[in-house]
Amino acid sequence: MLLLYCRPFPSPCPPLRRLLRCRCTCSSASSPIVPYHQSFARRMALAGIHPHHRIAVGVSGGPDSMALCVLTAAWKKAAKGGSGGFVEGLLGVVVDHGLRLESADEAQLVRDRVHGMGVICEIARCEWPNGRPKLGHLQEAAREMRYQKLLDICIKQQIGVLLIAHHSDDQAELFVLRLSRNSRVLGLAGTAFVSQLFAPNLKYDGHNFCRYGILLVRPMLDFSKDDMYKICQGSNHLWVEDPTNNSMQYARNRIRASLRCLSTEGTFQSELQKLIYACRLTRACVDNACSMAVKQSITITEVCPSSVPGFEVS
Numbered sequence: 001m002l003l004l005y006c007r008p009f010p011s012p013c014p015p016l017r018r019l020l021r022c023r024c025t026c027s028s029a030s031s032p033i034v035p036y037h038q039s040f041a042r043r044m045a046l047a048g049i050h051p052h053h054r055i056a057v058g059v060s061g062g063p064d065s066m067a068l069c070v071l072t073a074a075w076k077k078a079a080k081g082g083s084g085g086f087v088e089g090l091l092g093v094v095v096d097h098g099l100r101l102e103s104a105d106e107a108q109l110v111r112d113r114v115h116g117m118g119v120i121c122e123i124a125r126c127e128w129p130n131g132r133p134k135l136g137h138l139q140e141a142a143r144e145m146r147y148q149k150l151l152d153i154c155i156k157q158q159i160g161v162l163l164i165a166h167h168s169d170d171q172a173e174l175f176v177l178r179l180s181r182n183s184r185v186l187g188l189a190g191t192a193f194v195s196q197l198f199a200p201n202l203k204y205d206g207h208n209f210c211r212y213g214i215l216l217v218r219p220m221l222d223f224s225k226d227d228m229y230k231i232c233q234g235s236n237h238l239w240v241e242d243p244t245n246n247s248m249q250y251a252r253n254r255i256r257a258s259l260r261c262l263s264t265e266g267t268f269q270s271e272l273q274k275l276i277y278a279c280r281l282t283r284a285c286v287d288n289a290c291s292m293a294v295k296q297s298i299t300i301t302e303v304c305p306s307s308v309p310g311f312e313v314s
Helices: 034-046 063-079 103-116 135-156 168-180 225-234 252-264 268-303
Strands: 021-023 055-058 088-094 120-125 161-163 194-204 209-217 239-241
Touching: 034 063, 034 225, 055 063, 055 135, 063 088, 063 103, 063 225, 088 103, 088 135, 103 120, 103 239, 120 135, 135 161, 135 194, 135 209, 161 252
Parallel strands: 055 088, 055 161, 088 120, 161 209
Antiparallel strands: 021 239, 194 209
16 A cells, blocks of 8 residues: 655644634533544445545645544544554645735645644645636636645545535535526535546556546535534644635625524524435436436347447347
8 A cells, every 4th residue: 555755844833813713622621522433434434435545635724624634534543543643544635725925824834733633734836827816706716726736636646535524504505506596406406425526637548548536525514514613622623714704705605694694593404404405315316317227228238239229230
């Protein structure tokens, strides 16, 4: 098995008080997080991922990705008997979009904190040859660039699994956003638990053309935003709050603020999650039906090619 390269890392830098808000509480005052570890292990098993697999984690430094780092590192360490040092086969990746003057310092701070968790971490810096994206497309452009950088590093490090910290609140925001854009049922199903991320470039391996791809897994979809805070607090790890997440210039942030207000009204959140689940179940049924149709078509072609239009027995 290939091992990730372990290199020394600089000492932690001081918090960026003006730009970031950091929270930390003592673990003795927080709820036990053992159930989160157990739930995470079940989700990873459901995705077919095991501790010996080489895994990358997208880390922004916020409570979501830091909670994901906590659970992933503990999950891998448990399989190794809690050995010290850096966690084998685990790489944190911080994407510095370079869209704010402070982003480089923030990325350095996050990398140091991830290193402090015993996880090797590197920074991927983005370049914008055509200039900064326009405000209306900034979040979409940043997202595309982020996934491209994550994919590039996974390919370079020969890592086949990428974990992203999307949770149930993210699903709710995406549902409302797509609903406002007249999306249909399949679009309202939200992000998938497991999907694939493909590189746009093709490579000739000497025999065939192949396209690089990795498995993209979102093991935190059953957790809420509050769960993310509890996991960080329970493990006594710091996180940062991105100030752009509070900017009302972006539609998703406005939706997030509205949902936060509505969540105080009784069962709204639970009912919304039920609706999202119904859409996801519908999409799963459609995907399964399409898959079965393709398999049946292939079987018919192999057994009796003449029964399929376009095929004739000579």
